[in-house]
Amino acid sequence: xxxxxxxxxxxxxxxxxxxxxxxxxxxxxxxxxxxxxxxxxxxxxxxxxxxxxxxxxxxxxxxxxxxxxxxxxxxxxxxxxxxxxxxxxxxxxxxxxxxxxxxxxxxxxxxxxxxxxxxxxxxxxxxxxxxxxxxxxxxxxxxxxxxxxxxxxxxxxxxxxxxxxxxxxxxxxxxxxxxxxxxxxxxxxxxxxxxxxxxxxxxxxxxxxxxxxxxxxxxxxxxxxxxxxxxxxxxxx
Amino acid sequence: xxxxxxxxxxxxxxxxxxxxxxxxxxxxxxxxxxxxxxxxxxxxxxxxxxxxxxxxxxxxxxxxxxxxxxxxxxxxxxxxxxxxxxxxxxxxxxxxxxxxxxxxxxxxxxxxxxxxxxxxx
Amino acid sequence: xxxxxxxxxxxxxxxxxxxxxxxxxxxxxxxxxxxxxxxxxxxxxxxxxxxxxxxxxxxxxxxxxxxxxxxxxxxxxxxxxxxxxxxxxxxxxxxxxxxxxxxxxxxxxxxxxxxxxxxxxxxxxxxxxxxxxxxxxxxxxxxxxxxxxxxxxxxxxx
Numbered sequence: 239x240x241x242x243x244x245x246x247x248x249x250x251x252x253x254x255x256x257x258x259x260x261x262x263x264x265x266x267x268x269x270x271x272x273x274x275x276x277x278x279x280x281x282x283x284x285x286x287x288x289x290x291x292x293x294x295x296x297x298x299x300x301x302x303x304x305x306x307x308x309x310x311x312x313x314x315x316x317x318x319x320x321x322x323x324x325x326x327x328x329x330x331x332x333x334x335x336x337x338x339x340x341x342x343x344x345x346x347x348x349x350x351x352x353x354x355x356x357x358x359x360x361x362x363x364x365x366x367x368x369x370x371x372x373x374x375x376x377x378x379x380x381x382x383x384x385x386x387x388x389x390x391x392x393x394x395x396x397x398x399x400x401x402x403x404x405x406x407x408x409x410x411x412x413x414x415x416x417x418x419x420x421x422x423x424x425x426x427x428x429x430x431x432x433x434x435x436x437x438x439x440x441x442x443x444x445x446x447x448x449x450x451x452x453x454x455x456x457x458x459x460x461x462x463x464x465x466x467x468x469x470x471x472x473x474x475x
Numbered sequence: 476x477x478x479x480x481x482x483x484x485x486x487x488x489x490x491x492x493x494x495x496x497x498x499x500x501x502x503x504x505x506x507x508x509x510x511x512x513x514x515x516x517x518x519x520x521x522x523x524x525x526x527x528x529x530x531x532x533x534x535x536x537x538x539x540x541x542x543x544x545x546x547x548x549x550x551x552x553x554x555x556x557x558x559x560x561x562x563x564x565x566x567x568x569x570x571x572x573x574x575x576x577x578x579x580x581x582x583x584x585x586x587x588x589x590x591x592x593x594x595x596x
Numbered sequence: 597x598x599x600x601x602x603x604x605x606x607x608x609x610x611x612x613x614x615x616x617x618x619x620x621x622x623x624x625x626x627x628x629x630x631x632x633x634x635x636x637x638x639x640x641x642x643x644x645x646x647x648x649x650x651x652x653x654x655x656x657x658x659x660x661x662x663x664x665x666x667x668x669x670x671x672x673x674x675x676x677x678x679x680x681x682x683x684x685x686x687x688x689x690x691x692x693x694x695x696x697x698x699x700x701x702x703x704x705x706x707x708x709x710x711x712x713x714x715x716x717x718x719x720x721x722x723x724x725x726x727x728x729x730x731x732x733x734x735x736x737x738x739x740x741x742x743x744x745x746x747x748x749x750x751x752x753x754x
Binding site: 400403404405406436437438439442443471472475 | 478479480483484553556557558559560
């Protein structure tokens with residue numbers, strides 16, 4: 239059973255406030271993920287380590303962190319695939335750090351809420367009271383369903399070079415969700431959705447660096463959603 | 476002032492038009508005549524003064540000036556406004572960029588007009 | 597905005613490793629754009645000088661302009677400036693060709709349509725068409741560099 243060195247970012251503002259790295263030696267089995275390594279540290283070596291995790295199968299989006307310099311889901315990254323004996327784990331970039339590896343997602347969720355991630359119908363009474371369903375063909379579904387697979391893990395925000403500096407930019411996740419609802423044939427709020435991002439930094443500061451799509455663990459491809467959204471805004475709004 | 480989406484459309488349009496005007500400029504300097512000849516003052520068909528003498532070529536230089544000034548300084552504005560987002564900073568950057576671009580356009584137009592006059596007595 | 601934040605931002609913008617081709621395109625397009633704009637300013641100032649500088653708004657004598665031009669040419673005959681112009685040629689052709697690719701990509705024209713994501717994922721934004729255009733951009737820019745080096749230094753005598 240071989241061993242791997244975990245170099246973990248530690249930061250506790252409540253105690254002494256210093257940012258530093260701590261190394262731990264973790265025994266490794268075949269098929270072990272970074273999350274299992276961190277839980278080993280938490281259970282056997284250092285219970286003060288703070289991490290977020292839940293489903294451990296890449297569906298809840300909780301365990302996003304920088305692993306060896308790239309944003310990854312800890313539960314979805316095999317230690318073996320990193321091809322190194324040293325695993326550097328840091329909290330997700332471009333987010334404020336609460337403690338150790340836990341990042342503050344409040345701004346992320348606020349931007350998501352801002353794009354109105356729900357169906358907008360002109361007749362809201364029918365939407366809420368009626369018991370008929372909205373029909374949708376397969377072709378209409380294909381236009382947006384890829385972007386509905388988003389698990390809000392936030393890796394795209396860590397990768398995006400614009401999010402790193404521009405606070406007004408909505409970011410790949412929120413913009414992809416905006417397009418997901420725009421392209422949904424059941425939605426009737428296209429006018430207000432397009433108008434909301436036609437001005438300012440919200441959408442148009444994307445420069446198609448496509449780093450978001452590169453790191454997305456669910457193949458959502460937010461870069462594609464943003465370019466399709468940009469097309470709609472530039473030609474229709 | 477101008478909606479960001481319209482500024483972006485203008486950025487694309489000026490970019491494409493620069494391909495044309497820039498193509499003309501680069502051709503007259505590098506392609507249609509050897510570089511040494513283009514660098515002469517007036518003694519060859521595509522020398523400096525010969526280009527300014529021709530109304531079409533001088534006009535294309537003026538167009539290139541306007542297009543590049545808009546495209547380049549709009550680009551600088553985007554980059555600078557991404558560094559920091561404050562209300563006064565944003566207005567200051569927009570103003571500064573516009574002033575410098577306008578100053579360059581005025582200065583460059585003066586150059587083209589004077590050179591054209593100088594070349595055609 | 598603190599100096600630390602500024603350095604963080606610039607590092608993110610200017611270090612395009614490990615995030616794919618499109619991130620390289622983003623960095624190089626920005627760098628080339630700024631470089632070309634700075635050259636543009638220098639070029640307008642330099643050509644404006646030939647007819648007499650910012651103080652002159654009337655017709656100068658023809659011989660005066662010719663004299664300034666000859667002096668400028670002598671000043672610019674430096675091989676360092678020639679190398680700079682060659683690099684600028686590379687940057688201009690890169691920026692222009694990549695710009696065309698970006699306009700097509702921003703309107704979704706050379707991207708694939710959205711499909712249901714099947715592992716291993718092939719993002720539609722990283723389509724073959726869009727990436728091929730990027731490589732074409734690199735080829736054109738390198739060709740421009742070689743051509744410019746040849747014009748200034750007669751490397752290949754084309």
